[in-house]
Amino acid sequence: MKSNQIKQAFESVQADSDLADRVLYAAAGEPLRRKGHAKPLYVAVIGCLAGVLATGGVAYAVVNSSYFASAWGNHGNGDSITWTNGGSSGTKYTYTREFGDGIAPQSLEGAVQEVNLSVEGNGYTLDIHEMAIDQNGCGAVTFTLSNPNGVNYYKPAAEIGELVLYGEEEQGIGTPDMKFGEEWPDTRSTIDKDTSSDTVINGTMYFAAMDRERDLQHAVTWNIHWTEGEGESARRFEASTPEFNIGAYVDTKELRSGDSPLEISPFSIQTHIDDLGYEAVDNKLTVSYKDGSEQIIEDDDAGVFNLYFSYARNSGENIWVPTKLIDVDQVVSVTLEGTRCTSTGETETEVPFTIIYS
Amino acid sequence: MEEQAFRQAVEDHRDVVFRIALTYLRDRADADDVAQDVFLKLLKSDAQFESWEHLRRWLIRVTINECKSLFRKPWRRVEDIENLADSLSTAQEETKAVLSDVMRLPERFRVPIMLYYYLGFSTSEIAELLHVPAATVRTRLARGRTKLKFILEEGDREIQSNQAGLRVRPSR
Numbered sequence: 001m002k003s004n005q006i007k008q009a010f011e012s013v014q015a016d017s018d019l020a021d022r023v024l025y026a027a028a029g030e031p032l033r034r035k036g037h038a039k040p041l042y043v044a045v046i047g048c049l050a051g052v053l054a055t056g057g058v059a060y061a062v063v064n065s066s067y068f069a070s071a072w073g074n075h076g077n078g079d080s081i082t083w084t085n086g087g088s089s090g091t092k093y094t095y096t097r098e099f100g101d102g103i104a105p106q107s108l109e110g111a112v113q114e115v116n117l118s119v120e121g122n123g124y125t126l127d128i129h130e131m132a133i134d135q136n137g138c139g140a141v142t143f144t145l146s147n148p149n150g151v152n153y154y155k156p157a158a159e160i161g162e163l164v165l166y167g168e169e170e171q172g173i174g175t176p177d178m179k180f181g182e183e184w185p186d187t188r189s190t191i192d193k194d195t196s197s198d199t200v201i202n203g204t205m206y207f208a209a210m211d212r213e214r215d216l217q218h219a220v221t222w223n224i225h226w227t228e229g230e231g232e233s234a235r236r237f238e239a240s241t242p243e244f245n246i247g248a249y250v251d252t253k254e255l256r257s258g259d260s261p262l263e264i265s266p267f268s269i270q271t272h273i274d275d276l277g278y279e280a281v282d283n284k285l286t287v288s289y290k291d292g293s294e295q296i297i298e299d300d301d302a303g304v305f306n307l308y309f310s311y312a313r314n315s316g317e318n319i320w321v322p323t324k325l326i327d328v329d330q331v332v333s334v335t336l337e338g339t340r341c342t343s344t345g346e347t348e349t350e351v352p353f354t355i356i357y358s
Numbered sequence: 359m360e361e362q363a364f365r366q367a368v369e370d371h372r373d374v375v376f377r378i379a380l381t382y383l384r385d386r387a388d389a390d391d392v393a394q395d396v397f398l399k400l401l402k403s404d405a406q407f408e409s410w411e412h413l414r415r416w417l418i419r420v421t422i423n424e425c426k427s428l429f430r431k432p433w434r435r436v437e438d439i440e441n442l443a444d445s446l447s448t449a450q451e452e453t454k455a456v457l458s459d460v461m462r463l464p465e466r467f468r469v470p471i472m473l474y475y476y477l478g479f480s481t482s483e484i485a486e487l488l489h490v491p492a493a494t495v496r497t498r499l500a501r502g503r504t505k506l507k508f509i510l511e512e513g514d515r516e517i518q519s520n521q522a523g524l525r526v527r528p529s530r
Contacts, residue, residue, distance in 0.1 A: 005452075005453075005456045006456060006460060006471065006472075006475040006476060007475055007476050008453055008456070009453050009454075009456040009457040009460065010377050010381075010457070010472060010475075010476040011373075011476070012453050012454075012457065013373070013376070013377050013380060013457070014373055014376070015372040015373050015375070015376035015377075015390070015393055016390060019368055019372050019376075019390075019393055019394065019397065020364065020365045020368035020369070020372075020397070022394060023364075023368070023394055023397045023398050023401060024361065024364070024365075024401075026394070026398060027398065027401050027402075311426065
């Protein structure tokens, strides 16, 4: 294959010519015309602060086991869930996700902060209950989303425990989101199957700040957005809770492998990109405890994904938010495994690597 | 950003943004959504761009981040590579075949190949964009080329299909 064939192939692909118009319409208040399957993006330049209900706003720490039972339990999924994705070639891949028991280690006493803020819009009420956050900028917040006329959510996602809503639909709102100041963290919301109904969704929003140095300087808001009207008269709105000032951060503990640091808390594990690179060269992450037990966070080959999400920040940090709380005081080491490609002249080989942080 | 400057930016860069998104996501509709989101961010951004190239690189960086974010969704549907080229292009059959073969590669190979052969980035620049060592980029380019050559010359598409990583990971 000649390189210009590849160039020609890509040049044969063109974006839609109305892209600028669609974006400008959206910025002017019309809903984005989405074609794919992504979570809708906020249009922050629009909106009205409608029906904000403030019942609190000052952070204080309390001992609260109900928070951990809700946020770090199984969400009504049982001990684990299993799902399958099928490829067009017919190959099927099975994944499992195990959940925690919702029992917090002693180190988390005093970590929970009462939020008690609400916001209303388009017939929905979002009540934010409690949150906990660590120094990695990661954590979880419990919430209730209700609408007496019914909550319109995406059922296939809910089957594996994730809450996804669509703001474009009539009587709908987008999946609630969160901001540190004007910056969005990465978030993923779950639905508690045991305690939710057609009109009341109890759930947890897991989050990881995109830039912890920057984002943790700011107060937090939670947001909903929706569309009113149809066609050319459709308008997009959003509403936010009052600001919440974070009162305390759960400490992280540094482990090391030579010069490479890893920062671990009950809610997250953070490594640094310089050690690894962004792409999926890593395929297994395991926490080892003093009693000899192991907590597998991710094992790609085995289809084990005991995490809510992971991603790489622009700053070069890798973040994992596990489904089970990590008992940091009992951790002996964290092991990261994967493969690297190496090249010597014309010879290329994939070399497994193992990094043990202790 | 003023509307006229914004429209010019979209006109100049929309195809690049869309092609990168498509390379990651292998789905025209999702790629279109990413392009919308990227240009919305541009519209909202207060960044000062020193040059046309500075803007282009900013858009590429944002596009890559948007794609990585969407790629993590556990409920994102599996791509149908067989129909992808037909949905995209009115190009000649040979060109469609090349595009399909590139798209059939795993992400770690097809993205560097796209950035290198289409956008003309150096391996060092690709390394910076993807947050991987430059040596890894060179290796992936070499391995990607080998796989493409194998696909075209040997015609063993079923083997490549199985190697192409068509599963959708629930994270990262």
